[in-house]
Amino acid sequence: MFTCKRLLQQLVLGSLRKKCLKSYNINGYHLSKLKNLTTFSFRKKTESISFTDLQKNENDCDIFGTLSNKIEHNDKLDSLPPEPDDKIEYEKSEQKRRLYITEYHKIIQDFISQNKLSEAIDVLETRMLKDEKVRPDYYAFNLLISSCGRVGYVQKAFSLFNQMKKIGVKTTPATYTSLFNACSNSPYKDDALKRAKKLHNLMTLKCIEPNIFNYHAMIKAFGRTGDLLTAFSLVDEMVTKQYKLKDETFNFLLQACISDKKAGFRHCLLVWRKMISKHVRPSLYSYNLLLKCTRECGIGDEFETRKIIGQIVNDPHLLNQEKSYDEVNKQHLDYRNSSHHYTINNNNNEILIIDNRPNLLDRKPYFGNIVSINDIKNPADRLMLLGGCSGFLKNMKFNKVKPDIKIFTQLVEAIPSTLTAEQNLLLEISKSDIQLDIDFCNILIKKRSLRCDYEEAKNVLSLISSEDLSVDIVTFGVLALGCKNKFQAKDLIKSMVDHGFRVNAEILGTMLGQACYHYNFGYVIYTMNMIKHEEIKPNNIFMERLKSFDENIKSLMKKRENKDEKSLDFVHSYYFKEGYRKFQNFYKKWISEVNVEENLLPWDQFRKQK
Known part of the structure; x- marks a missing residue:
């Protein structure tokens, strides 16, 4: 055989x-x-x-x-x-056919388009490098680094950059742009700033000449991470190298100003004046950034601010000319309550109204009727330096920029918190022929609720109905600010259910805040019961608010025992003591029965699950 x-x-x-x-x-x-x-x-x-x-x-x-x-x-x-x-x-x-490199690009792009970043990274790190022994090209690396940059996953972006250098793949200008973008969007600003500085030094050592996109990415990175000095110096470097400055360049500088919450508004004024001097027309995005800075940032040191405003209005003697509140009030009306200065014409004894508001946005800026730099403390005061709501919109019209609803949404947060100012703003919206959206209405409800004008806050619902808008979960969240007791809270939750929404930890946390503020123990227990009944995981804010409330009550009781303060007499009342006793008993049992929401790190969602 x-x-x-x-x-x-x-x-x-x-x-x-x-x-x-x-x-x-x-x-x-x-x-x-x-x-x-x-x-x-x-x-x-x-x-x-x-x-x-x-x-x-x-x-x-x-x-x-x-x-x-x-x-x-x-x-x-x-x-x-x-x-x-x-x-x-x-x-x-x-045998399985080996894919072309362009086919790997397509696979990575498909995962990125589906927001599956961890799977996209795994294609390069596991499938290409480990399993199939394929050498990725610069395009595959740039795809992933830019995607990491968009979500602020700076750690992985630089890890991919190091792999890129290790296997000898040539970097491109787009690689550095994506890395600086990752620094800009990182949730950890200190770490991002260190990485941005090292990368900038690396480019200098390797004699890599940045292009305009690299410069913009660097300005944004250093600005958002708080290094305004480097951000401004990069713009000076662009001017030296004769790069043409665009509105985009100044927009990145405005973003840098927003990162400085103490003195960002002062820097913002300088950037805006520089933009005007360079004959660069601001865009709609520029105005939105200007308003964001007006809302969120202060003027910083009073002396420096006065000095800068003096430079803007070309008045070096402004330091010595500022009058006290009493002196100005004798001559003019308070700039917060009126935007006009009244004078008498001697020829025919007619009263003339002269617009005397400050406006630092105009081509020829003027300081106007300012009481004192020291009195500029809130967004409404800072907006008044820009000509107020009407002056701001007038400047937009001068530069041929049509406002959108986002501009008005930011304006409603910056204008004085009065019903008259809000009605005037609504009139301006109707004149501009702009359709309201639910975000604007939600902000209006919030603004009115925060000043305890709950009835006017509820009236916004009629405005929502007349504009054919649909309420969302945020609407009920801001309406919760007006729920002063558990009966109003029950009505709001019932209305939510009728509209097809389910109460969440954020809304119950808002209700808890109101309950704690009014020392309403029954209301506090009700919100805690709703957490259990709806099987909601309370977030850290909810838990911290409860802990703070408990500690605050103990502190009040201790103060009342040690000091004879009549304002704390309610602490020793029977109803207060009994309410607190019930709360403590319920709190001890409740905290052992609920599952607190886990705090995930910002990058956990992008890591491969083991």
């Missing part, structure tokens, strides 16, 4: 010659099917067919043809099981 494969090898190698072929016969089997036979025997039979009978050329023993045309013999061969060695012959044809 011989294996079929061994016989074929002998035939091919020529070890069996013509004599061998004549002496042995194969019992009616097709020679092309021999490879499918496990074993076969050499026997002499009368019905057997000789190899030589079927050869085209009797003298050539290496030519093989058809041994039999009988179908039944072929069927027998087909029914036999395959030989184990046969698998080796088919391995090459069955």
Whole structure:
């Protein structure tokens, strides 16, 4: 008995010659099917067919043809099981085809478009580098680094950058732009600033000449991480290298100003005046950033602010000319209550109204009727330096920039917190022919609720209905600011259910804040019960508010015992003590029964799950 494969090898190698072929016969089997036979025997039979009978050329023993045309013999061969060695012959044809590099790009892009960043990173780090031993190109790395940059995943962005250098992939200007963008969007500003400085130094050491996109990314990175000095120096460097400054350049500087909450508004004024001096027309985004800075940032040091305003209005003696509140009030009306200065025309004794508001946005800025720099403390005061609401909109019109609803949404937060100012703003919106959205209405409700004007806050719902808008979960969140007791809270939650919404930890946290402020123990317990009933995981803000409330009550009781303060007499009342006792008993049991929401790190969602 011989294996079929061994016989074929002998035939091919020529070890069996013509004599061998004549002496042995194969019992009616097709020679092309021999490879499918496990074993076969050499026997002499009368019905057997000789190899030589079927050869085209009797003298050539290496030519093989058809041994039999009988179908039944072929069927027998087909029914036999395959030989184990046969698998080796088919391995090459069955191997998986290696993908082209552009196909890997497509896979990565598809994951990124589906917001599956961890899967996209895994394609490069696991599939390409480890499993399939494929060397990624700069485009694959740039795709992932830019995606990490957009979400602020600065740690992974720089890790990919290091891998890129390690395997010898050439970096491009887009690589550095994406890395600086990652620093800009990082939730950890101190770490991001260190990385941005190292990257900037690396570019300097390698003599990499930044392009305009690199400069913009660097300005944004250093500005958002709080290094305003470097951000401004980069703009000076652009001017030195004769780069044309665009509105985009100044927008990044305005973003840098917003990062300085103490003195950002003062820096913002300088940036705006620089933009005007360079004859760069501000965009809609520029005005939105200016308003954001007005809302969120202070003026900083009073002396420095007065000095800068003096430079803006070209009045170096402003430091010595500022009058006290009493002096100015004798001559003019308070700039907060009126925007006009009244004078008498001696010729016909007519009273003329002269607009005397300050406006530092105009081509020829003027300081106007300012009482004192020291009195500029809130957004409404800072907006008044820009001409107030009407002056701000007038400047937009001068620069041919049409306001959008986002501008008015920010204005409603910056204007004085009075019903008159809000009504005037609504009138300006109607004049501008701009459609209101639910975000504007939510901010209006919040503003009115914060000044305890709850009735006017509820009236905004009629405005929402008249504008054919739909309430959202945020609407109920700001309405919760007006729920002073648990009965109002119950009505609001019922209204939420009717509109198809479910109460969440944030809304219950707002209600808890109102309950704690009014020392309403029944209301506090109600919000805690709702957490359990709705199977909601309370967030850290909710838990901290409860802890602070408990500590505050204990502190009040201790103060009342040590000092004879009449204002704290309510602490020793029966209802207060009984309410606090019930709260403490419930609190001890409740805290052991609820599951607190876990605090996930900002980057956990992008890491591969093990």
